[in-house]
Amino acid sequence: MENTETTDNSISTEQLLSVITDIVQNIFNTLFSSIDNTIYNLLDNIVILTSNNIIDENIRQIFFSDNFNLLILINILVGFIFIYKVIKIISSYYTSQETEFILLYILKAIFIIICANSCLFICESLINFNYLITEFLLQLGEYLFNSKISFLNFANNINTYISNSNTTNIFSIDGIIKSIITFGSISLLISYIIRFILIKVLILCSPFFIICLLQDNLQQYFFSWLKYFFVLLITQNFIIIVLYIPHILSLENTTYSKLLIIGSILLLFKLNSYIQEIIGGFNFSKNSNISSSIFKSIGKGGN
Numbered sequence: 001m002e003n004t005e006t007t008d009n010s011i012s013t014e015q016l017l018s019v020i021t022d023i024v025q026n027i028f029n030t031l032f033s034s035i036d037n038t039i040y041n042l043l044d045n046i047v048i049l050t051s052n053n054i055i056d057e058n059i060r061q062i063f064f065s066d067n068f069n070l071l072i073l074i075n076i077l078v079g080f081i082f083i084y085k086v087i088k089i090i091s092s093y094y095t096s097q098e099t100e101f102i103l104l105y106i107l108k109a110i111f112i113i114i115c116a117n118s119c120l121f122i123c124e125s126l127i128n129f130n131y132l133i134t135e136f137l138l139q140l141g142e143y144l145f146n147s148k149i150s151f152l153n154f155a156n157n158i159n160t161y162i163s164n165s166n167t168t169n170i171f172s173i174d175g176i177i178k179s180i181i182t183f184g185s186i187s188l189l190i191s192y193i194i195r196f197i198l199i200k201v202l203i204l205c206s207p208f209f210i211i212c213l214l215q216d217n218l219q220q221y222f223f224s225w226l227k228y229f230f231v232l233l234i235t236q237n238f239i240i241i242v243l244y245i246p247h248i249l250s251l252e253n254t255t256y257s258k259l260l261i262i263g264s265i266l267l268l269f270k271l272n273s274y275i276q277e278i279i280g281g282f283n284f285s286k287n288s289n290i291s292s293s294i295f296k297s298i299g300k301g302g303n
């Protein structure tokens with residue numbers, strides 16, 4: 001009798017573990033399927049940016065509101081800076097200090113004021129020009145590999161090397177790799193959402209950085225803004241090239257190929273950092289006190 005009870009308990013324990021395993025398996029397969037059906041489409045929409053999905057009506061309202069808009073504030077600031085600089089140049093004639101010619105400064109100031117008031121058009125033109133490069137790379141990839149270049153196709157391609165069926169055993173090597181890729185894609189989406197937001201913020205800040213050109217000791221902030229804006233924009237072109245990888249590499253259903261796929265996901269995640277290291281750009285950690293630095297520079301009024 002004791003042996004029979006022990007066997008019954010053993011069977012019930014195994015059944016319980018089997019049920020738990022099946023439940024966990026079904027949960028993760030449902031999660032993977034849901035992510036595959038939604039997140040990659042979102043990545044395609046959030047990574048490939050045009051002026052239409054960045055510069056929306058809300059941003060235009062901030063710049064061109066009938067009551068009080070951002071450009072009015074910018075012109076007020078320009079007026080103060082211009083008057084201060086002209087007074088400084090005139091006073092330098094009496095103190096025998098070296099300074100620039102007042103006529104040249106006025107011409108430069110007029111050009112900068114025009115650029116500051118046209119900053120939205122300038123940003124929109126840069127975004128559209130960058131999109132032309134992106135569109136060329138997309139069409140080039142489609143021509144070379146006879147396949148549409150997108151995150152959705154990228155996901156479909158890498159899924160064929162992980163599992164040939166609709167279900168993946170999460171307790172296997174394929175399941176672990178699939179989990180890494182899936183959750184890595186979520187992190188990827190979050191990072192590119194942050195990129196999307198930063199581009200909008202930089203557009204809103206663009207007139208402030210453009211008027212920094214009025215003061216020689218503030219020009220570094222304009223070029224830092226320009227570099228960072230440039231890096232964020234061209235990132236999408238490098239992303240398209242990374243999406244070529246499944247078509248370029250001779251991937252097979254092997255562990256080595258699956259590790260290459262994980263490396264591709266990691267490269268997409270770190271791409272912006274790599275580009276910034278090569279080209280340079282605005283570093284928030286090093287410039288956390290940018291506002292105070294700007295005001296200190298204005299106070300010094302150096303040339």
